Amino acid sequence: MASDVVMAQDSVDVPAVPNQLEQFTILAKSAKGAACLELIKQVLEAPGIHVFGELLAMPNIAELANGPNAKYWNTLNLFAYGTYKQYTKNPKDYLELTPVMKKKLQHLTIVTMAVHTKCIPYNQLLEELEIKNVRDLEDLIIEAIYSDIIHGKLDQKNCQLEIDSALGRDIRTEDIALIWKVLKEWSQSCDSVLGCIEEQINRANSEKARRTKHKEQIEQEIINVKKALKTQLTDADEAMTSDQRETTPGQECRKKSCKSKSGRPIGKSWFKPFT
Structure with a gap:
């Protein structure tokens, strides 16, 4: 069975x-x-x-x-x-x-x-x-x-x-009062439960709003940090470019005197040719 x-x-x-x-x-x-x-x-x-x-x-x-x-x-x-x-x-x-x-x-x-x-x-x-x-x-x-x-x-x-x-x-007539009492108590219980649910909803909404605001603050801070880093990197690149372009006149002359137009060293040779 x-x-x-x-x-x-x-x-x-x-x-x-x-x-x-x-x-x-x-x-x-x-x-x-x-x-x-x-x-x-x-x-x-x-x-x-x-x-x-x-x-x-x-x-x-x-x-x-x-x-x-x-x-x-x-x-x-x-x-x-x-x-x-x-x-x-x-x-x-x-x-x-x-x-x-x-x-x-x-x-x-x-x-x-x-x-x-x-x-x-x-x-x-x-x-x-x-x-x-x-x-x-x-x-x-x-x-x-x-x-x-x-x-x-x-x-x-x-x-x-x-x-x-x-x-x-x-339903007997004498039972109506008891039924009304039970239904009233049930209605009150429903109101109480509904109140608790609404309280939980409000609490959840408040917590959600707080978390959303905190998230927005963090995202804004991340944006600000990215902007600051980008600005710093741009300034550093500009400074390096400026340093590469700046050279002294003596250095240029020394560079030019080191070689002739033909690309050979300029100056007296210490080696004699074979006779």
Whole structure:
């Protein structure tokens, strides 16, 4: 068995269900009696529908909470906010789940667990989902990934599910204040990080400007030194040329008297010719 099985969200083509929730919502507005109850069952089994807050907010469905058909409202509320563990603790309070409903509720339970941690151990999943063996658990997780409910991978070596992202579930009204608090703290943290980044940018710009100025100063000094050296070399060349051109009259006369026009030495010869 491979130690790490990676599941990509585009590994299979999941058929889209366009506006299916909207269609159920429209039908629910006029549904009464048995039609309303049947609609709830269809919504709970419908693929691609994992949020139910809009239906719960409808008056004709909300009134089921306190009537003889409270199990329908309880079950819809369970799928919106609850987990599979809550269902197994008090199954008499809910409708009897079909295999399709059971699997959907288990998938939603994984989504809820992913909110608290991105690495969910197999033993926690087995307990919360009440599954007997790892093979069935992995099959359930793979179906959730293929259904675009969660994105992640099975880490079989470490016996855990690694979550990259998951769909959002319905939010209770009483949870809005907590969410607002978390978002506010997150916003403040972002402002703090942004302030630190801007400070680092300003510091980097100042350092860059200082280095640029220092570089320009060095380059100007190099230019000045080159000019000075060039001036010194020019003056030295002019001085040497002037020295070569300057000669005394006595030296010229001595040079001329040393040789005759024919190029022979001038003066009396000390050698006699042969007779």
